[in-house]
Amino acid sequence: MRYLVTGCAGFVGSTLVDRLLADGHDVVGVDDFSTGREEFIAKARTSASFTLVRGDLRDPAVAAGAARRCDGVFHLAANADVRHGTEHPTRDLEQNTIVTVNVLEAARANGVRDFAFSSTGSVYGEAPLIPTPEDAPIPIQTSLYGASKMAAEGFIQAYAEGFGMRVLIFRFVSLLGERYTHGHIIDFVRQLRAHPESLHVLGDGKQRKSYLYVQDCIDAMLLALREDTGQVGVYNLGTDEYCAVNDSVGWICETLGVRPALSYSGGERGWIGDNPFIFLDCSRMRALGWKPTMTIRDAVVRTVDWLQETGA
């Protein structure tokens, strides 16, 4: 098969590209390298089955060109920064919603059959139902990021209905593992490298969060692509556990061998739109036979080890 992977030089995108190539597929990757990294696709670029398109998907022509002759699309390109949404009020709309429609249009125009999308548990806002199932009550959006991803989901579903595309929507918790590039673990590791004696935590440290190892996430997406034959599949992807920010602080410090004094900005939210409790019900994905291989603790330790090995 020939797959288009958008955001191919990102954390998840580049990991997926390597997997698809290893599985014998042809891959067209698109990235604008605004956050993607050359080194993440260095190995892929040595493969004759990989084609790199450098371009910005806000330009519909970039999307249209890249989708040519593809059988399926993994649309992973996104602004993944949740925290600073209000400082750039139209960025999430542009990079997450409009770009998704550009890629949908390109897929439609090229007769692409399968469309897989990386959404987020943030679409649930502050869910009244925890663990949160895919058919939770319609949420009230609390972040521009969540709103922009929920918006993209809706357009993808309407394309499935209107144009007969088969679509898969994956609502990820935060991902961890090799090539992890942003989020609280890297913030903490960098703080502790600079000042091992102290660590400042946003919020009260009691926020409960969910994480998943990136290779487990990719296993799930590929399994759903094979097994789910419906028109629209929506799947939560996470582990069957959560941890407190203070738990991950403990694991990070233990892995780094430091014992910093902790200070807190306070409040149950680390920033505007921060969700004090994210925990998804992933039984729908598990019913397909998927099971994550790593616990949250394993994934945190693996991530810290990778950050240390690479000096990232």
Next chain:
Amino acid sequence: MRYLVTGCAGFVGSTLVDRLLADGHDVVGVDDFSTGREEFIAKARTSASFTLVRGDLRDPAVAAGAARRCDGVFHLAANADVRHGTEHPTRDLEQNTIVTVNVLEAARANGVRDFAFSSTGSVYGEAPLIPTPEDAPIPIQTSLYGASKMAAEGFIQAYAEGFGMRVLIFRFVSLLGERYTHGHIIDFVRQLRAHPESLHVLGDGKQRKSYLYVQDCIDAMLLALREDTGQVGVYNLGTDEYCAVNDSVGWICETLGVRPALSYSGGERGWIGDNPFIFLDCSRMRALGWKPTMTIRDAVVRTVDWLQETGA
């Protein structure tokens, strides 16, 4: 108070403008007259309290200029054509989602406190729960129109959370009454004027639909604006009844005094994305003390009478 009404020359917009002026408010109206009608705001334009801005809200500068010194916004401008979405795949995104963010940005930049939005029962797709409450399970979108409105709702909610705006979202059923300009009633009336002896119906005629009289809708919006003091209010607006397409065909024919032979395109959906059963649970709005004054039958008859009086 000074209100911005977008889509001020449309069916609902112009009716709201007249009401706000009658209530003693200042009104800035914006319309690009793509579907709005000069005659609908002819009376408003004789008022010193009304300012008309001719412009396309896809241009953020138009929105920014219009929102200046306003206390509240009623954002009603939209592409309201559900049926032909797939023929213009990016129109709903542009006119319903992007324009909404432009108006939100304008409101934020101008310190506007209140933001009211005309959403739609179409956001529920084919709801598994009927009558459908506001907190129904997260729907699968079945039309680009519904997707674009759901997308707009999410950005509005994120603005409420991120910037402290107070927002009200109204999910309308189809509206009827004076100044009604598009939908199946006008299609049927025009067919019957041209050929009183026959009427062609899309679908099997058994689709169950909900309607609300436009003045009842405006009563509800103004009541919620006064009574709901929360940050985010989401309200279904409809009557506590539904009718079959065949019922409304009967009322239209009776009002016009014709007895056409009926033919059907067949199938339970009139077009791609048509929803065979729309019926909203409006108890949340009723709990504020609102009650529609007209039944669906009354509203259909009033609409046909108006179409006949005006030759529309």
